[in-house]
Amino acid sequence: MKVALATWNGRISPVFDVARQILLLDVADGRVIARREETLPGDEMQAQAGQLATLGAQVLICGAISHSMAAVLAGKGIRVIPFTAGAVEEVVAAWLAGSLPSAVLSMPGCCGQQKRCRHGRAGQRNERPWACKQEEA
Numbered sequence: 802m803k804v805a806l807a808t809w810n811g812r813i814s815p816v817f818d819v820a821r822q823i824l825l826l827d828v829a830d831g832r833v834i835a836r837r838e839e840t841l842p843g844d845e846m847q848a849q850a851g852q853l854a855t856l857g858a859q860v861l862i863c864g865a866i867s868h869s870m871a872a873v874l875a876g877k878g879i880r881v882i883p884f885t886a887g888a889v890e891e892v893v894a895a896w897l898a899g900s901l902p903s904a905v906l907s908m909p910g911c912c913g914q915q916k917r918c919r920h921g922r923a924g925q926r927n928e929r930p931w932a933c934k935q936e937e938a
Contacts, residue, residue: 802828804896805858806889808838813885813892815908817863818846818870824889825856831897850874862892862901864908884908 804826807814814820820841827835839856842848846869853861854877861874862882871881882901885892886908895901 802859803857804828804860804862805839805853805856806892807861807863808889812888813862813864815864815886817861817866817883818849819843820849820863823853823856823858824893825858826893828897833893833897846870846873850877850879853877853879862896 805823806826807817807820808822808824809815809820814822821843823839823841825837825839826833839852841852849870850873853874858879860880860882862885864884864886866881866883871883874881884907885901885903887906892901892906895903895906
C-alpha cells in the first residue's frame with residue numbers, strides 16, 4: 802500500500818490544497834518498506850490530485866483540506882484522512898498502529914476536541930471550506 806503524507810518542516814502540512822511536499826511510504830505487513838519525498842505541482846486541484854494518483858497513493862494523510870479537493874481525490878480512489886496534525890514520524894507510527902484518525906493527532910479545535918468544526922462563536926456557522934464534516938454524523 803502507498804501512503805502519502807503532506808509535509809512541511811517535519812510536520813503534517815496544515816493545508817493540503819497548497820502543499821508542495823509529500824512523504825510517500827510503501828507499507829507492507831504493518832511496516833514501512835520504502836519511503837521517499839516527492840514534490841507536488843502546486844495549488845491547482847487537478848494537478849495535485851493527478852500527481853498523487855500517478856505516484857500510486859492509496860491513502861493521503863493531511864491537515865485541512867477543502868471539500869472540493871477531497872472530492873477530486875475520492876474520485877481518483879484516494880482515501881483521505883484529514884485534519885491530522887503533528888510530527889511526521891509520530892503520525893507514521895500512529896498509521897502503522899492503526900490508530901488514525903486520532904484525537905491526539907487532530908488539528909487543534911477540530912473533530913471532537915472542542916466541537917468547533919462547523920460552528921464559530923455563539924453557534925454561528927463557520928464557512929471555512931475545510932471545515933470538518935465528522936461532527937455532522
